[in-house]
Amino acid sequence: EISRRRREQKLTQEDLAELSDLSVNFISRVERTKDQNISIQKLDSIAKALNTTTPDIINNAYRAKKIKPEKIHDNNTPVFMKKVINELRKLPEPKAERVCKSLITLLKEMNN
Known part of the structure:
Protein backbone atom coordinates (compact mmCIF):
# COMPACT_ATOMS: atom_id res chain seq x y z
CA GLU A 1 0.00 0.00 0.00
CA LYS A 66 -8.56 -9.32 1.36
CA ILE A 67 -7.83 -9.70 5.05
CA LYS A 68 -10.61 -9.03 7.47
CA PRO A 69 -9.70 -7.21 10.68
CA GLU A 70 -10.03 -9.41 13.72
CA LYS A 71 -13.52 -9.55 15.10
CA ILE A 72 -13.97 -8.64 18.71
CA HIS A 73 -16.84 -10.98 19.38
CA ASP A 74 -14.79 -13.71 21.02
CA ASN A 75 -15.44 -14.54 24.63
CA ASN A 76 -11.87 -13.69 25.64
CA THR A 77 -12.20 -9.96 24.94
CA PRO A 78 -13.34 -8.09 28.06
CA VAL A 79 -16.66 -6.27 27.73
CA PHE A 80 -15.12 -2.86 28.47
CA MET A 81 -12.71 -3.27 25.52
CA LYS A 82 -15.57 -4.20 23.21
CA LYS A 83 -17.43 -1.08 24.34
CA VAL A 84 -14.41 1.15 23.64
CA ILE A 85 -13.94 -0.35 20.18
CA ASN A 86 -17.62 -0.01 19.33
CA GLU A 87 -17.61 3.65 20.38
CA LEU A 88 -14.49 4.30 18.30
CA ARG A 89 -16.18 2.78 15.26
CA LYS A 90 -19.01 5.31 15.59
CA LEU A 91 -16.62 8.25 15.25
CA PRO A 92 -15.48 9.77 11.96
CA GLU A 93 -12.03 8.45 11.08
CA PRO A 94 -10.03 11.62 11.92
CA LYS A 95 -11.65 11.84 15.37
CA ALA A 96 -11.13 8.13 16.04
CA GLU A 97 -7.47 8.52 15.11
CA ARG A 98 -7.05 11.44 17.54
CA VAL A 99 -8.76 9.51 20.32
CA CYS A 100 -6.53 6.47 19.70
CA LYS A 101 -3.38 8.58 19.79
CA SER A 102 -4.52 10.15 23.07
CA LEU A 103 -5.30 6.74 24.56
CA ILE A 104 -1.91 5.40 23.53
CA THR A 105 -0.18 8.39 25.11
CA LEU A 106 -2.20 7.98 28.30
CA LEU A 107 -1.47 4.25 28.50
CA LYS A 108 2.25 4.83 28.00
CA GLU A 109 2.25 7.44 30.78
CA MET A 110 0.43 5.04 33.10
CA ASN A 111 3.04 2.34 32.46
CA ASN A 112 5.95 4.60 33.44
Missing part, protein backbone atom coordinates in the same frame (compact mmCIF):
# COMPACT_ATOMS: atom_id res chain seq x y z
CA ILE A 2 2.80 2.42 0.89
CA SER A 3 4.70 1.60 -2.28
CA ARG A 4 1.57 2.01 -4.41
CA ARG A 5 0.76 5.40 -2.91
CA ARG A 6 4.36 6.55 -3.23
CA ARG A 7 4.46 5.63 -6.92
CA GLU A 8 1.06 7.29 -7.55
CA GLN A 9 2.54 10.52 -6.22
CA LYS A 10 5.65 10.05 -8.36
CA LEU A 11 7.91 9.95 -5.32
CA THR A 12 11.09 7.95 -5.04
CA GLN A 13 11.93 6.03 -1.89
CA GLU A 14 14.48 8.74 -1.21
CA ASP A 15 11.78 11.42 -1.51
CA LEU A 16 9.50 9.56 0.90
CA ALA A 17 12.36 9.00 3.33
CA GLU A 18 13.16 12.69 3.35
CA LEU A 19 9.52 13.77 3.69
CA SER A 20 8.86 11.31 6.52
CA ASP A 21 12.21 11.91 8.26
CA LEU A 22 13.02 8.19 8.03
CA SER A 23 15.90 6.40 6.36
CA VAL A 24 15.80 5.16 2.77
CA ASN A 25 16.78 1.76 4.14
CA PHE A 26 13.72 1.74 6.39
CA ILE A 27 11.33 2.78 3.59
CA SER A 28 12.80 0.11 1.32
CA ARG A 29 12.43 -2.55 3.99
CA VAL A 30 8.82 -1.53 4.74
CA GLU A 31 7.90 -1.78 1.07
CA ARG A 32 9.66 -5.14 0.57
CA THR A 33 8.57 -6.90 3.74
CA LYS A 34 4.90 -7.80 3.97
CA ASP A 35 4.59 -8.71 7.65
CA GLN A 36 6.75 -6.17 9.41
CA ASN A 37 5.90 -4.48 12.68
CA ILE A 38 6.03 -0.73 12.20
CA SER A 39 5.57 1.66 15.09
CA ILE A 40 2.53 3.93 14.92
CA GLN A 41 4.85 6.95 15.02
CA LYS A 42 6.75 5.81 11.92
CA LEU A 43 3.55 4.84 10.12
CA ASP A 44 2.12 8.27 11.00
CA SER A 45 5.21 9.94 9.52
CA ILE A 46 4.84 7.95 6.31
CA ALA A 47 1.09 8.63 6.13
CA LYS A 48 1.61 12.39 6.55
CA ALA A 49 4.33 12.38 3.89
CA LEU A 50 1.87 10.65 1.54
CA ASN A 51 -0.93 13.10 2.41
CA THR A 52 -3.13 10.43 3.95
CA THR A 53 -3.94 8.99 7.36
CA THR A 54 -2.59 5.97 9.18
CA PRO A 55 -6.02 4.28 9.37
CA ASP A 56 -6.45 4.79 5.64
CA ILE A 57 -3.15 3.04 4.88
CA ILE A 58 -4.05 0.17 7.21
CA ASN A 59 -7.59 -0.19 5.87
CA ASN A 60 -6.42 -0.19 2.25
CA ALA A 61 -3.71 -2.74 3.05
CA TYR A 62 -6.36 -5.02 4.57
CA ARG A 63 -8.59 -4.56 1.52
CA ALA A 64 -5.74 -5.21 -0.91
CA LYS A 65 -4.89 -8.47 0.84
Whole structure:
Protein backbone atom coordinates (compact mmCIF):
# COMPACT_ATOMS: atom_id res chain seq x y z
CA GLU A 1 0.00 0.00 0.00
CA ILE A 2 2.80 2.42 0.89
CA SER A 3 4.70 1.60 -2.28
CA ARG A 4 1.57 2.01 -4.41
CA ARG A 5 0.76 5.40 -2.91
CA ARG A 6 4.36 6.55 -3.23
CA ARG A 7 4.46 5.63 -6.92
CA GLU A 8 1.06 7.29 -7.55
CA GLN A 9 2.54 10.52 -6.22
CA LYS A 10 5.65 10.05 -8.36
CA LEU A 11 7.91 9.95 -5.32
CA THR A 12 11.09 7.95 -5.04
CA GLN A 13 11.93 6.03 -1.89
CA GLU A 14 14.48 8.74 -1.21
CA ASP A 15 11.78 11.42 -1.51
CA LEU A 16 9.50 9.56 0.90
CA ALA A 17 12.36 9.00 3.33
CA GLU A 18 13.16 12.69 3.35
CA LEU A 19 9.52 13.77 3.69
CA SER A 20 8.86 11.31 6.52
CA ASP A 21 12.21 11.91 8.26
CA LEU A 22 13.02 8.19 8.03
CA SER A 23 15.90 6.40 6.36
CA VAL A 24 15.80 5.16 2.77
CA ASN A 25 16.78 1.76 4.14
CA PHE A 26 13.72 1.74 6.39
CA ILE A 27 11.33 2.78 3.59
CA SER A 28 12.80 0.11 1.32
CA ARG A 29 12.43 -2.55 3.99
CA VAL A 30 8.82 -1.53 4.74
CA GLU A 31 7.90 -1.78 1.07
CA ARG A 32 9.66 -5.14 0.57
CA THR A 33 8.57 -6.90 3.74
CA LYS A 34 4.90 -7.80 3.97
CA ASP A 35 4.59 -8.71 7.65
CA GLN A 36 6.75 -6.17 9.41
CA ASN A 37 5.90 -4.48 12.68
CA ILE A 38 6.03 -0.73 12.20
CA SER A 39 5.57 1.66 15.09
CA ILE A 40 2.53 3.93 14.92
CA GLN A 41 4.85 6.95 15.02
CA LYS A 42 6.75 5.81 11.92
CA LEU A 43 3.55 4.84 10.12
CA ASP A 44 2.12 8.27 11.00
CA SER A 45 5.21 9.94 9.52
CA ILE A 46 4.84 7.95 6.31
CA ALA A 47 1.09 8.63 6.13
CA LYS A 48 1.61 12.39 6.55
CA ALA A 49 4.33 12.38 3.89
CA LEU A 50 1.87 10.65 1.54
CA ASN A 51 -0.93 13.10 2.41
CA THR A 52 -3.13 10.43 3.95
CA THR A 53 -3.94 8.99 7.36
CA THR A 54 -2.59 5.97 9.18
CA PRO A 55 -6.02 4.28 9.37
CA ASP A 56 -6.45 4.79 5.64
CA ILE A 57 -3.15 3.04 4.88
CA ILE A 58 -4.05 0.17 7.21
CA ASN A 59 -7.59 -0.19 5.87
CA ASN A 60 -6.42 -0.19 2.25
CA ALA A 61 -3.71 -2.74 3.05
CA TYR A 62 -6.36 -5.02 4.57
CA ARG A 63 -8.59 -4.56 1.52
CA ALA A 64 -5.74 -5.21 -0.91
CA LYS A 65 -4.89 -8.47 0.84
CA LYS A 66 -8.56 -9.32 1.36
CA ILE A 67 -7.83 -9.70 5.05
CA LYS A 68 -10.61 -9.03 7.47
CA PRO A 69 -9.70 -7.21 10.68
CA GLU A 70 -10.03 -9.41 13.72
CA LYS A 71 -13.52 -9.55 15.10
CA ILE A 72 -13.97 -8.64 18.71
CA HIS A 73 -16.84 -10.98 19.38
CA ASP A 74 -14.79 -13.71 21.02
CA ASN A 75 -15.44 -14.54 24.63
CA ASN A 76 -11.87 -13.69 25.64
CA THR A 77 -12.20 -9.96 24.94
CA PRO A 78 -13.34 -8.09 28.06
CA VAL A 79 -16.66 -6.27 27.73
CA PHE A 80 -15.12 -2.86 28.47
CA MET A 81 -12.71 -3.27 25.52
CA LYS A 82 -15.57 -4.20 23.21
CA LYS A 83 -17.43 -1.08 24.34
CA VAL A 84 -14.41 1.15 23.64
CA ILE A 85 -13.94 -0.35 20.18
CA ASN A 86 -17.62 -0.01 19.33
CA GLU A 87 -17.61 3.65 20.38
CA LEU A 88 -14.49 4.30 18.30
CA ARG A 89 -16.18 2.78 15.26
CA LYS A 90 -19.01 5.31 15.59
CA LEU A 91 -16.62 8.25 15.25
CA PRO A 92 -15.48 9.77 11.96
CA GLU A 93 -12.03 8.45 11.08
CA PRO A 94 -10.03 11.62 11.92
CA LYS A 95 -11.65 11.84 15.37
CA ALA A 96 -11.13 8.13 16.04
CA GLU A 97 -7.47 8.52 15.11
CA ARG A 98 -7.05 11.44 17.54
CA VAL A 99 -8.76 9.51 20.32
CA CYS A 100 -6.53 6.47 19.70
CA LYS A 101 -3.38 8.58 19.79
CA SER A 102 -4.52 10.15 23.07
CA LEU A 103 -5.30 6.74 24.56
CA ILE A 104 -1.91 5.40 23.53
CA THR A 105 -0.18 8.39 25.11
CA LEU A 106 -2.20 7.98 28.30
CA LEU A 107 -1.47 4.25 28.50
CA LYS A 108 2.25 4.83 28.00
CA GLU A 109 2.25 7.44 30.78
CA MET A 110 0.43 5.04 33.10
CA ASN A 111 3.04 2.34 32.46
CA ASN A 112 5.95 4.60 33.44
